[in-house]
Amino acid sequence: GPKVLQIPSHQIIDMGQMVTLNCDPVSNHLYFYWYKQILGQQMEFLVNFYNGKVMEKSKLFKDQFSVERPDGSYFTLKIQPTALEDSAVYFCASSLAGGVQNTLYFGAGTRLSVL
Amino acid sequence: QQKVQQSPESLIVPEGGMASLNCTFSDRNSQYFWWYRQHSGEGPKALMSIFSNGDKKEGRFTAHLNKASLHVSLHIKDSQPSDSALYFCAVSLSGSFNKLTFGAGTRLAVCP
Numbered sequence: 001g002p003k004v005l006q007i008p009s010h011q012i013i014d015m016g017q018m019v020t021l022n023c024d025p026v027s028n029h030l031y032f033y034w035y036k037q038i039l040g041q042q043m044e045f046l047v048n049f050y051n052g053k054v055m056e057k058s059k060l061f062k063d064q065f066s067v068e069r070p071d072g073s074y075f076t077l078k079i080q081p082t083a084l085e086d087s088a089v090y091f092c093a094s095s096l097a098g099g100v101q102n103t104l105y106f107g108a109g110t111r112l113s114v115l
Numbered sequence: 116q117q118k119v120q121q122s123p124e125s126l127i128v129p130e131g132g133m134a135s136l137n138c139t140f141s142d143r144n145s146q147y148f149w150w151y152r153q154h155s156g157e158g159p160k161a162l163m164s165i166f167s168n169g170d171k172k173e174g175r176f177t178a179h180l181n182k183a184s185l186h187v188s189l190h191i192k193d194s195q196p197s198d199s200a201l202y203f204c205a206v207s208l209s210g211s212f213n214k215l216t217f218g219a220g221t222r223l224a225v226c227p
Contacts (some may be wrong), residue, residue, distance in 0.1 A: 004158065022175070031213065042119075042219040043159070047214050055212045090157055100147040100207040101166070104215065106205035 002026040006092050006107035007074075014115050018080035021110045023092030025075055032075045033093040033104060034067065036060060043091060049075065050098060078099075087114045117142040120195045121204050122217035128225055134191040136221045138204030141185065146209040147179060148187045151219075153201045162189075162202075 003086040005024040013019050025032055034046040047057040064083070075094070079086055089111050093104040105110050118141040128134045138148075147166045151159035156211065158204075165171045165178040177190045191198055201222050203214040 001160075006158075033213070035215075035217075043217040045214050045216070048214060050212070056214055058214075093158075095213055098212040099209065100209070100213055101164070102213055103161045104162075104213060106151075106160070108156065108158045 002029075002105050004092055004094055004105050004107035006090075006110050008109045008110060009108065010113070011115045012115065013025070013082060015084055016081045018078065019076040019082055019112065020110070021079075021092075022088050022109060023076065023094075025092070025094030026096075027107070029036075029094035029096050031095045031098045031102070032067075033095075034041040035091040035093065035106075037089045037109070038090065044088075046077075047097075053068065055098070063074055082114045084114050086101075087112060093109050116204060117145070117205055117208065117216040119206050119216050119218040120214055121202075121221050123221060124219075125222040126224070128178045128194050128223070130194060130196060130227045132194050132225075134198070134223055136202050136204075136227070138187045138189075138218055139185050140187070140204075140206045140216075142206075142208060143182070143185070143207050145182070145185075145206045147207045148178070149205040149215065150176075150178060150189045150209075153202040153203065155200075159203055174224075178197055184204070186215050191223075194223075196223075196225050196227055199223055199225045
């Protein structure tokens, strides 16, 4: 089936540094998402993105977070600066369209450890 | 704010048995309901969706939705060891751009 690739699978950084998480979505998909899962808790919506713009974001999407997909390349989540509470697994997803009936395809996640 | 709760947290069924997973949600504006399955080391993968009250069957999997009682369930018939995974219920509200609220998951183990 369709695959979403996330790079890297694990990233370790020092608090205060910048980190960029990369996502290669399904090739013909137009909507992109980031979800955050803290260890032992449920996955939570961060942001969705379409046509170069953030459509919706949650309160977890702090000012230090940004997303972009320059020229159809990777869909990225940048955190600058990082904080200890940003340690989590971040899942990228994509869908063909934005309606609630459209399937989200998830990557395997990037585990971010902030020291 | 939407709350999605799943039960049980974990479930063990014998191979060939029936597994029943439950999910309750809090917002009556909820529109679309998904079941996702996640095997170890992989991302969640959509199993099936339901939006009308009643049953929806896809192979060995049957979803049941009762919006009035804010409840959705997944039943797996003839469970196989390969069904062993973490199962998530996810709910979207009308008017949202596919913004899903997930439950914490039910861990299913199917024993040969």
